[in-house]
Amino acid sequence: MNFKYLLILLISCSSFAQKAEFPTAEVDAIVNRIQLPVFPSFQINILELGAKGDSVTNTKLAFDKAMALCKKNKGGTIIVPKGIYKLNGPIHFVSNVNLRLEKGAKIKFSDNPKDYLPMVLTSWEGTMLYNYSPLIYAYECTNIAITGEGTIDGEGGKVWKSFKAKETEGKNRSREMNHNAVALKDRKFGEGFFLRPQMIQFFNCKNILVENIHIENAPFWCLHLLKSESITVRGVHYKSLNYNNDGIDPEYAKDVLIENVTFDNGDDNIAIKAGRDHEGRANSATPSENIVIRNCNFKGLHGVVLGSEMSAGIQNVYVENCKAVGYLKRGIYIKTNADRGGFIKNIHVRNIQLDEVEDCLYITANYHGEGKGFQSDISNIHFSAITCNKATESGIVIQGFPEKKIRNVFLNNIEIKEAKNALSNENAENVIMSDVFIGKRATVPSAAK
Numbered sequence: 276m277n278f279k280y281l282l283i284l285l286i287s288c289s290s291f292a293q294k295a296e297f298p299t300a301e302v303d304a305i306v307n308r309i310q311l312p313v314f315p316s317f318q319i320n321i322l323e324l325g326a327k328g329d330s331v332t333n334t335k336l337a338f339d340k341a342m343a344l345c346k347k348n349k350g351g352t353i354i355v356p357k358g359i360y361k362l363n364g365p366i367h368f369v370s371n372v373n374l375r376l377e378k379g380a381k382i383k384f385s386d387n388p389k390d391y392l393p394m395v396l397t398s399w400e401g402t403m404l405y406n407y408s409p410l411i412y413a414y415e416c417t418n419i420a421i422t423g424e425g426t427i428d429g430e431g432g433k434v435w436k437s438f439k440a441k442e443t444e445g446k447n448r449s450r451e452m453n454h455n456a457v458a459l460k461d462r463k464f465g466e467g468f469f470l471r472p473q474m475i476q477f478f479n480c481k482n483i484l485v486e487n488i489h490i491e492n493a494p495f496w497c498l499h500l501l502k503s504e505s506i507t508v509r510g511v512h513y514k515s516l517n518y519n520n521d522g523i524d525p526e527y528a529k530d531v532l533i534e535n536v537t538f539d540n541g542d543d544n545i546a547i548k549a550g551r552d553h554e555g556r557a558n559s560a561t562p563s564e565n566i567v568i569r570n571c572n573f574k575g576l577h578g579v580v581l582g583s584e585m586s587a588g589i590q591n592v593y594v595e596n597c598k599a600v601g602y603l604k605r606g607i608y609i610k611t612n613a614d615r616g617g618f619i620k621n622i623h624v625r626n627i628q629l630d631e632v633e634d635c636l637y638i639t640a641n642y643h644g645e646g647k648g649f650q651s652d653i654s655n656i657h658f659s660a661i662t663c664n665k666a667t668e669s670g671i672v673i674q675g676f677p678e679k680k681i682r683n684v685f686l687n688n689i690e691i692k693e694a695k696n697a698l699s700n701e702n703a704e705n706v707i708m709s710d711v712f713i714g715k716r717a718t719v720p721s722a723a724k
Contacts, residue, residue: 297625303595305565309530312418312482314373317351319344321360328358328578330383337366345372350418355380355425364390368413376425376488383564384427385411386434386494391419391472392467398478398501400446401584402453403653404462409476409499420484428492429474430598431517435494439518441469453554471495471519477503486510496521497540502561504529508536516541522575524548527558527587531566534585539601540575544606547592548584549617554668555586556616556649562588569594574601578629582610584640585651586617598628606663609638609653613676614646620654629663635691636661638681639674640702650679659687670694670713 288348312697319341322328338360340720345351350371357379364385366374376382377596391407395414399406410429413419421427429435445468452462464470474493477483480503487510490497497515500506506528507603513536520541525531526548538544549555549563568579578599581589606629609619629635636658640651653675663670675681681703689711691697697713700706 297595297623298593301591302567305530305567306532308505309507309532310482311477311507312371312373312420313485313525314352314371314418314420315348315350317345317348318354319351320354322356326360328356328360328380330359330361330490332361333363334360335362338362338366342367342369342372345369354577355382355423359383361385363387365408366411367408368411368416370416371418372419374544376421376423376427378424380423380425382427384424384430386430388434388466390717392465394463396459396478397473397476398499399449399470401526401548401586402449402554403459404449404452404464406464406470407472409473410494411475412479413480413682415479416477417480418482419480420486421475421488422484422486424487424489426489426491429494429515431443431471431474431492431494431515431520435471438469438471442471443495444468445470446518450551451490453552456553473497473499475499476501476508479503481505483507488512489514491515493520495519496524498523500525500528502527506531508532509534509658510536512537518542521546525563526550526584527561528563529565533560533566533568533571536572537572538574542573542575544571544573545578546580547589548582549587549589551584552586552649553616555584555716558587559617562590562617564590566592568592569596571597573599573603575603577608577622578603580610581619581622583612583615585611585619586615588617589619590621592616592622594624594627596626599630599632601630603629603632605634605637606632606661607636607658609656610642611640611651611653612642612644612646613640613648613650615651616649617688618652618654620652622655623657624661626661627661629661631665631667632663633667634669634672635666635694636664637669637672638684639672640679640681641674642677649674652679654682656683657685658689661689663691664693666691666694669696671698671700673700673703673706677702678685680704
């Protein structure tokens with residue numbers, strides 16, 4: 276071999292090795308930067324305020340009193356002991372509060388939509404608007420937590436579930452307002468528009484902890500981390516199988532650690548978002564970034580999703596040491612379309628074990644074939660040490676546009692034991708594969724007979 280070409284080959288291999296290496300130092304820097312909330316010593320047991328854990332008595336007033344007492348004392352811990360506590364309306368956090376659900380405690384929210392009025396400022400599928408209050412809502416709070424081994428039940432499988440078939444008019448109206456930059460004060464929804472509220476939403480908050488609780492039966496997204504930062508979610512268990520029951524949705528979120536979470540969801544386990552279309556692009560200074568996901572068990576629709584509402588951009592996402600404990604439609608799914616704009620870049624995924632999926636690794640810039648004029652930039656995507664037993668459709672899919680190609684995709688040590696379609700790669704450049712096996716591994720070739 277010519278020495279010049281040998282040198283180029285060696286440089287290329289060395290470059291790939293460097294790029295494929297998981298950036299542990301960057302992960303450590305993010306985790307070390309995240310601050311856990313700190314609370315004053317004041318504590319109040321919800322029973323002291325007249326709450327009854329009998330599953331019938333409305334305890335909304337007791338929870339409101341507890342928050343008011345915490346505010347008066349500059350924060351504290353609200354203790355919810357064993358019992359089932361019915362709440363006909365939302366919990367609204369104040370700063371410096373830990374809502375602690377002891378083992379055997381359950382908060383069960385009503386499913387009467389009128390209980391979640393008056394409307395609050397929130398977001399719905401990437402568009403800011405006024406709507407029903409999330410069941411647990413924190414706005415512009417610092418140092419807040421939901422902890423303990425108790426359960427939060429959103430009672431989402433009856434009335435709220437029926438909203439799904441009626442939401443089209445409200446959904447389309449919200450998107451038209453987004454595209455036309457309608458003033459926020461005029462984006463009023465609530466009654467008559469059938470947009471379901473999130474179960475838990477932290478909005479413009481900082482230093483957040485959600486730890487060890489059980490989340491079930493949400494009306495819509497389970498845990499929405501909106502325009503918030505310095506967030507830890509760990510040890511949480513899900514069983515929430517209604518429509519659009521995403522497990523965790525970081526949106527315009529920064530410095531997030533998600534670890535040791537067990538998912539069982541009717542939709543995406545984790546869906547990283549950053550606003551929709553015009554509104555998201557106008558917020559390009561606040562991408563979702565610096566997100567660490569590790570040691571999680573996936574079960575539901577998709578494992579980890581980036582998009583499709585991501586118009587402000589997504590960057591610096593690190594996923595490692597996770598496995599699927601049941602069927603997933605897609606393992607890792609990166610999706611956007613030509614309405615979104617923005618970017619998805621610097622994504623690192625390693626040590627993922629998948630069982631049966633429809634598609635194992637899927638990257639598309641043409642989600643649902645929708646949109647025009649705002650194609651997204653997808654680049655620097657790293658997959659390594661990923662195994663999958665069976666893909667009933669495709670092993671690896673990469674779909675860019677001829678005029679906006681997906682760039683710099685690195686696939687290293689990937690083994691998909693069975694796939695209907697091995698690889699679909701179109702409109703992408705600098706896709707580098709090393710030790711990638713789809714289907715039966717080839718062995719030493721047989722000799723001619």
